Amino acid sequence: MSESPLPVPAAPSRAGSGFGPDISEVFGPHAADGGPDLVQLLTPEGERVEHPDFSFGTDLSGDDEAAMIRGFYRDMTLTRRIDTEATALQRHGELGIWAQLLGQEAAQIGSGRALRRQDFAFPTYREHGVAWCRGIDPLQLLGLFRGVDHGDWDPEQAHFGLYTIVIGAQTLHATGYAMGLQRDGDVGTGDPDRDAAVVAYFGDGASSQGDVNEAFIFAASYNAPVVFFCQNNQWAISEPIERQSKIPLFHRALGFGFPGVRVDGNDVLATYAVAKAALQRARDGQGPTLVEAYTYRMGAHTTTDDPTRYRLSEELETWKLKDPIQRVKAYLTRNGLADQAFLEAVNIEAEELGQHLREGCHALPEPSPLDVFDRVYAEQTPELAEQRAGYADYLDSFDVPAETGSPR
Amino acid sequence: MSESPLPVPAAPSRAGSGFGPDISEVFGPHAADGGPDLVQLLTPEGERVEHPDFSFGTDLSGDDEAAMIRGFYRDMTLTRRIDTEATALQRHGELGIWAQLLGQEAAQIGSGRALRRQDFAFPTYREHGVAWCRGIDPLQLLGLFRGVDHGDWDPEQAHFGLYTIVIGAQTLHATGYAMGLQRDGDVGTGDPDRDAAVVAYFGDGASSQGDVNEAFIFAASYNAPVVFFCQNNQWAISEPIERQSKIPLFHRALGFGFPGVRVDGNDVLATYAVAKAALQRARDGQGPTLVEAYTYRMGAHTTTDDPTRYRLSEELETWKLKDPIQRVKAYLTRNGLADQAFLEAVNIEAEELGQHLREGCHALPEPSPLDVFDRVYAEQTPELAEQRAGYADYLDSFDVPAETGSPR
């Protein structure tokens, strides 16, 4: 597979008479199919197509390529299973809420698998597929949604930040982390095991936050090795993308002085190829890139949301035809690259994963109310220690051992 | 003068092989002369030049055009006098600080004179020239810098907001005001006395603030009638423009989906023409525009700043050759459009203005410490009234009448 650098959009030409007063003439109405700039390598029907700038698998043998695509299929299928299972757990009252990724599997697996071990990813609250790629036990994702913790993996070990709920905040953290990589000399050395990049995930809605735009500015200013990976799933809760931007989001990068590219976020091959090129660009010291993964939130915003209030079911039907998993399955089976046994094995794995989640969720350790006091500071303060002691005494006064929780 | 709509930059083409990995190939190094996109109608030497999209005076008779340019000369000369006088007043301890506009007269007068009565301008802290165009007595500008008030004009009456010191905050106010105009139906009616626009002034440094970028987003989303007028004076205190953006600032607009244009901010004719077109676009209901007035802060950031610590004097020398007033003067005199008597009359006016400021500054009424309590709320609170009363008693206890100020 070629490591071709990302195309840089040309500067807008000011000459000539082609300028009109109506911006839509230029940027066009927001194309429902992603627009002519969409990078796609696998059609919804499961056909491989070429793109002038990006390709998948050209650096792999046919076998390796097929194995990789089967891997994507497995990743996506298992990720979807995590999602379905967690949604069910929420319905059964085991989780307080769940943010579904349904429909965004390709965007997440494609980009997640393009990461090297030493790269670092900063997620929002919906990157269950990326977490999977980072080797995080999906059970660890449940704690936050069950309310037993605010996140339960070690970011430094997993090279995966904690879920961040304040929209856009993590894009600045990613940029700062990337600035740290620069200072550590881990960019542009040419050593593939050393050079590292950071990826910041965010949504279409998040693109409106000041923080995200400041992250663009800092990244451009310092040429930081960060990929801004926006999953444009068309909705920010009830608000359609048009409320945030009337032109394709990837254009945003242009105005900040770095490249932007729109990829079919339901096409795992294209997402992988584009993310890989953007990450390599970052690792090589060529600075930030904005990748807009054009996709669709097929589920509700979260399990507490009711999308029937604000969007038409036809829209969902159209997007179902572009399902990211179906197209890979079609490609693999139609071309004899995966047999029934393989598909069956993945299904069994999914079953096991589901069981793991169901059983594990119940068993997730309940938090202790006293732990809360110990985690505020690295160096505990006397006044908080005193508050803890006072609360422990109070709990004791109810004749219930403090460590086991509520007196009531 | 033609009311030609602003050129809209073409969407970046993604086809072809002209794309390279190095963004500077595309956007070029930041051109010291403003770059090829700079709209200029009057050269530093005072020669009129043509521009394909913008022109000055084509809708005026020769006499009217000359009168208008003489007016600009007068405005700029008097504005500079305000600036010099205020700087001197600061040196004499009459002002605590002063933010000089030296070198930015054309950007401010050009845009200020393009405003109609019903338009509304939101300034930073340096728009003394725009204030002049809005009919504000320059004495009223001094209060803030002398420390007798935080601003002393009526924004609604002058259609000129109070100076805003928190960088970028006013761009959102401008956008909201513009949304108000839309709701009042004062946009796109075709009635030249009714249709109104808003202009938000800000600096190159400010372009990095989240608020400014959010203002772009809101303005684009609602198609608000607002012109974002950025005076790129190359410096944000000690930081050069390159720290904020590696590419020309006016490109920023492109990524948000509205036009941006770079104008020679030291050319009052071009600034006027571009601002006029952008304002008309807004009034007509065609939405926001970003105007980057490429200029130079010839003075210090403020009177407390010491630019010798961070910039070379050669830079200043280069820019002195582009002085906005000199070029208009050269044009007027060389073409016999202004005689010695006119120039002399302006000088006398400037002298009088200087005297007005010197005398008026001393006479600016001192604030009363008790007034402070009365201005917090439109509907006074009992607790603050009580605090006021207590403080008045306290002051009385020193045997000094409260209204005349400090007991010491």
Added chain:
Amino acid sequence: MTKVTLAKGLNAGLRKAMEDDPKVLVMGEDVGKLGGVFRITDGLQKDFGEDRVIDSPLAESGIIGTAVGMAMRGYRPVCEIQFDGFVYPAYDQIVSQVAKIHFRSKGRVKMPVVIRIPFGGGIGAVEHHSESPEAQFAHTPGLKVVACSNPVDGYWMIQQAIACDDPVIFLEPKRQYHADKADLDTSAEPQPLFTSRVVRAGSDLTLLAYGPMVKTCLASAEAAAGEGKSIEVVDLRTLSPLDLGPVYASVRKTGRAVVAHEAHVNLGMGAEVAARITEQCFYSLESPVLRVGGFDTPYPPSRIEEQWLPDLDRVLDAVDRSLAY
């Protein structure tokens, strides 16, 4: 007379304010078609149009900053912040602009902006969805801060806040939104906005609360009554300005006071209330004013929020400690 929840009371109040004054606008994230994530603005866009009920881009500073501009143009924007923890991106616009413009302009520019914030915990939510940021706003001169605690107050207070020419931070106890119903008589005469209210008479101790804690404190008082303790409960309602006259009167009678809130105790509203009561009622106090509130930690994971939040027992514990002096 209809029975309404707090959510419905607020919704009806907003609707009334919009009917009464065409300058009233509603804006925020998802306030339009969705009617807000809590449905407080349900149906308003349908009836008043997209120009008056404005779905905003996802940017809180942008919401408040543009509201400032609209207020300058003569509108009365009512901004919804989706959850307490998301007000901070707008903090600068609130404390440096909304709060200061009237002062900066020597009173020439009014800022009739209402910022509605669903606040407090107890709904089993994830991080940033259960905060109590009121003290930070009450500490900021130029803002007025109120908290409603029941459906009837919700109906009236939101209208009064909108009618106020000053900016009002309007706190809504989110866990009460769809809880208890109350009789709403829209023809009644409402109590003035910036006043507190004695909601239960008593003689042994004065218990102060606002927002979600009013219900808890009433329950505590009830429980204490069972043990023969007579607790007076005051719903503060307004946090800035505070209306402590009735509180001083009560404390001078009872000699003891406890302040309860969900916010962190350290520098919470309780600190100010305690300090003022002590200043004003020094010789009447038989025990120090005690405070009960959230611990000085970030809001915990929701499975233990009920322990972290002050509840009936924690309030009674403070009451007992006070009475033991």
Added chain:
Amino acid sequence: MTKVTLAKGLNAGLRKAMEDDPKVLVMGEDVGKLGGVFRITDGLQKDFGEDRVIDSPLAESGIIGTAVGMAMRGYRPVCEIQFDGFVYPAYDQIVSQVAKIHFRSKGRVKMPVVIRIPFGGGIGAVEHHSESPEAQFAHTPGLKVVACSNPVDGYWMIQQAIACDDPVIFLEPKRQYHADKADLDTSAEPQPLFTSRVVRAGSDLTLLAYGPMVKTCLASAEAAAGEGKSIEVVDLRTLSPLDLGPVYASVRKTGRAVVAHEAHVNLGMGAEVAARITEQCFYSLESPVLRVGGFDTPYPPSRIEEQWLPDLDRVLDAVDRSLAY
């Protein structure tokens, strides 16, 4: 032993911290070539390079947000906020990220970020340049907040704050930057960071202050001594956590306390300190703890700031009122 101003003490402390630990970075607006508008970082970029002394784009949220990321990568960023009033655009990153990441991560991720804020008034500046935002940060669990009051503390405290594994809001009284000089002995053993200090012994009343008000309070105590009143003065130094042990001891001795700060009285640090003293020393108090501070208005135009700010006379007035009980 050299005589240094607060500015020089801080500068030397920063330099020492950068020499001692290559992970220490300085960042902010104009901190490089210019050395900061107050010259606190003067010469650092020249000696440590642009990678360690980073001029940032003009965006405070960006400064703090990227500092978070750098801290996650093992750096110890020291961020300069140019003036107190400009910290608010970064407020969200400070209270929702910097303060919470250690907690959120169950202690796995440390946040050794120092946020330096020149604070307080008295320098004749325009709006937003004279604020005292400390209470808002002290109210936020997860942050530690300290204020230095003199050159020697400046030198040591900044180093200690940088060495601390928790985020520290570091408040510097800007009007003292270039005022009095003090003897700095860099070989001395510094007092621990999170401790208060009795800076003047006395027996009639305990006067509490921090930052710029320490000097004022010492002068007040001096003046009071002339009238035969013996005032004990405590420099709080740390605002979160508070170190009130020595204060309680003092108040149990004197029976009276006054807290002074420039910040608004309403919900200022004084409220918390007063509430705690009252809780802990109830039976020792002969008068309520009184507070003196900025009025509950926005900071006024500078020509009247000296009247607005608590000064020697206003402090003495409070002292007299306390003694009159």
